[in-house]
Amino acid sequence: xxxxxxxxxxxxxxxxxxxxxxxxxxxxxxxxxxxxxxxxxxxxxxxxxxxxxxxxxxxxxxxxxxxxxxxxxxxxxxxxxxxxxxxxxxxxxxxxxxxxxxxxxxxxxxxxxxxxxxxxxxxxxxxxxxxxxxxxxxxxxxxxxxxxxxxxxxxxxxxxxxxxxxxxxxxxxxxxxxxxxxxxxxxxxxxxxxxxxxxxxxxxxxxxxxxxxxxxxxxxxxxxxxxxxxxxxxxxxxxxxxxxxxxxxxxxxxxxxxxxxxxxx
Amino acid sequence: xxxxxxxxxxxxxxxxxxxxxxxxxxxxxxxxxxxxxxxxxxxxxxxxxxxxxxxxxxxxxxxxxxxxxxxxxxxxxxxxxxxxxxxxxxxxxxxxxxxxxxxxxxxxxxxxxxxxxxxxxxxxxxxxxxxxxxxxxxxxxxxxxxxxxxxxxxxxxxxxxxxxxxxxxxxxxxxxxxxxxxxxxxxxxxxxxxxxxxxxxxxxxxxxxxxxxxxxxxxxxxxxxxxxxxxxxxxxxxxxxxxxxxxxxxxxxxxxxxxxxxxxxxxxxxxxxxxxxxxxxxxxxxxxxxxxxxxxxxxxxx
Numbered sequence: 001x002x003x004x005x006x007x008x009x010x011x012x013x014x015x016x017x018x019x020x021x022x023x024x025x026x027x028x029x030x031x032x033x034x035x036x037x038x039x040x041x042x043x044x045x046x047x048x049x050x051x052x053x054x055x056x057x058x059x060x061x062x063x064x065x066x067x068x069x070x071x072x073x074x075x076x077x078x079x080x081x082x083x084x085x086x087x088x089x090x091x092x093x094x095x096x097x098x099x100x101x102x103x104x105x106x107x108x109x110x111x112x113x114x115x116x117x118x119x120x121x122x123x124x125x126x127x128x129x130x131x132x133x134x135x136x137x138x139x140x141x142x143x144x145x146x147x148x149x150x151x152x153x154x155x156x157x158x159x160x161x162x163x164x165x166x167x168x169x170x171x172x173x174x175x176x177x178x179x180x181x182x183x184x185x186x187x188x189x190x191x192x193x194x195x196x197x198x199x200x201x202x203x204x205x206x207x208x209x210x211x212x213x214x215x216x217x218x219x220x221x222x223x224x225x226x227x228x229x230x231x232x233x234x235x236x237x238x239x240x241x242x243x244x245x246x247x248x249x250x251x252x253x254x255x256x257x258x259x260x261x262x263x264x265x
Numbered sequence: 266x267x268x269x270x271x272x273x274x275x276x277x278x279x280x281x282x283x284x285x286x287x288x289x290x291x292x293x294x295x296x297x298x299x300x301x302x303x304x305x306x307x308x309x310x311x312x313x314x315x316x317x318x319x320x321x322x323x324x325x326x327x328x329x330x331x332x333x334x335x336x337x338x339x340x341x342x343x344x345x346x347x348x349x350x351x352x353x354x355x356x357x358x359x360x361x362x363x364x365x366x367x368x369x370x371x372x373x374x375x376x377x378x379x380x381x382x383x384x385x386x387x388x389x390x391x392x393x394x395x396x397x398x399x400x401x402x403x404x405x406x407x408x409x410x411x412x413x414x415x416x417x418x419x420x421x422x423x424x425x426x427x428x429x430x431x432x433x434x435x436x437x438x439x440x441x442x443x444x445x446x447x448x449x450x451x452x453x454x455x456x457x458x459x460x461x462x463x464x465x466x467x468x469x470x471x472x473x474x475x476x477x478x479x480x481x482x483x484x485x486x487x488x489x490x491x492x493x494x495x496x497x498x499x500x501x502x503x504x505x506x507x508x509x510x511x512x513x514x515x516x517x518x519x520x521x522x523x524x525x526x527x528x529x530x531x532x533x534x535x536x537x538x539x540x541x542x543x544x545x546x547x548x549x550x551x552x553x554x555x556x557x558x559x560x561x562x563x564x565x566x567x
Contacts, residue, residue: 067468084468091465095483095560104479105470136560152469 454488
């Protein structure tokens with residue numbers, strides 16, 4: 001069908017330097033309800049893509065497919081072998097201490113158990129939580145738990161990071177700090193990132209590219225060419241926000257929803 | 266603004282007549298007076314000496330024994346109907362001096378420990394098989410639920426035919442009686458492990474064995490401990506009946522012997538020992554919980 005599929009059939013794997021994710025014509029339906037339809041998406045290595053959409057438009061479905069959590073899709077999907085997911089809830093195993101959670105599922109290699117422990121501690125150190133290595137996850141705050149989840153993803157040196165509304169459950173102040181941390185970590189490790197979010201500001205603040213999903217189809221795919229660090233008040237930022245909000249069907253023009261409702265429905 | 270001052274002192278009497286402006290700004294609130302109070306909860310803070318928790322908890326049992334002694338001293342019952350705590354204590358000392366209390370207690374304990382060891386092991390193995398494997402569940406679960414509804418003590422005559430009058434029938438019954446609570450609760454614990462954690466484990470490369478060892482079995486521990494609790498209570502119920510009907514030793518036998526000689530005091534010694542053993546079992550489970558479930562925040566174990 002395509003070059004990618006052909007290469008897969010020929011070699012069993014597809015090795016490339018210019019793509020971290022290849023999605024070709026995928027679809028997914030649940031009980032006859034089509035959630036994703038004929039969707040194409042390519043991520044370059046190190047590229048940070050924000051996937052925007054309203055609730056139920058298939059954002060998380062796409063992320064779960066890329067994360068290998070949903071095998072029942074149609075079409076072709078290629079992802080790196082080294083990938084990691086951060087969910088909205090930290091999903092730390094409560095009966096494993098923080099460090100054990102970070103290195104969960106990793107097998108000791110050259111450095112043995114001690115080497116694995118050092119890797120875990122280094123990752124925790126990067127998110128500023130090395131001193132909590134021996135704590136139980138339930139003693140952490142929401143922001144701390146999410147930082148541990150980031151460390152658990154980072155320690156795998158992922159070529160693709162899948163973030164499913166990772167800051168959605170955090171308070172606004174913690175979220176700002178997490179944005180700074182995430183930008184910092186991404187600048188250092190350069191994984192390709194797919195960030196699923198419904199927060200337009202978050203998308204513009206962090207991403208190189210914004211993709212808007214409406215009813216399981218990509219309706220907008222645009223680069224965010226703003227200088228970093230980005231200022232929420234800058235003209236380019238505001239312009240991008242309005243454009244994305246418009247694409248999402250929201251008009252932030254100060255009209256109360258109760259008055260705007262008849263016009264939109 | 267004058268209106269603000271008025272509000273602090275009380276509802277403005279003539280807010281509507283100050284001037285047109287004030288009347289407009291207060292008209293919405295002036296309709297109904299609002300009673301302002303300090304936000305202090307109804308239940309006041311406790312004052313005075315705080316009694317330690319342990320002391321508070323022993324008050325009930327001590328009061329019970331006290332009333333028991335009073336009733337006996339008042340002569341409401343004859344000593345064959347109800348032995349007084351003092352008489353029970355004396356009987357216990359006599360039995361201890363002759364050594365029959367220790368030997369019988371030891372025999373009962375041994376039966377219980379052996380039966381529990383078998384019952385808990387079988388319960389855990391079965392629950393893991395049917396908790397982890399669909400085929401295990403399909404094959405085992407209906408059978409276990411059917412077997413569970415058979416009254417264990419009703420099997421005593423059958424157990425005697427099968428295993429004779431020695432130790433085996435007692436151990437068999439205890440094992441059978443403790444298997445089911447352990448099975449049911451551990452199975453529920455395994456199936457109740459948060460699917461989101463299992464999913465997270467999958468994305469982070471846990472293999473099947475790692476998943477069982479690090480996610481599923483530790484997650485099922487609270488359920489297992491609940492089952493263990495039921496098992497530890499249930500085993501004493503079974504052993505007492507088994508020993509009363511078919512034994513030449515053990516606490517149940519001691520009670521049965523006491524009945525033939527109208528020694529109510531000795532019967533109460535036996536009952537008191539069961540009560541104490543039940544308490545010890547409870548304490549053991551709590552210690553175990555405190556150790557195994559220390560990851561639960563705020564878990565005090567007390």
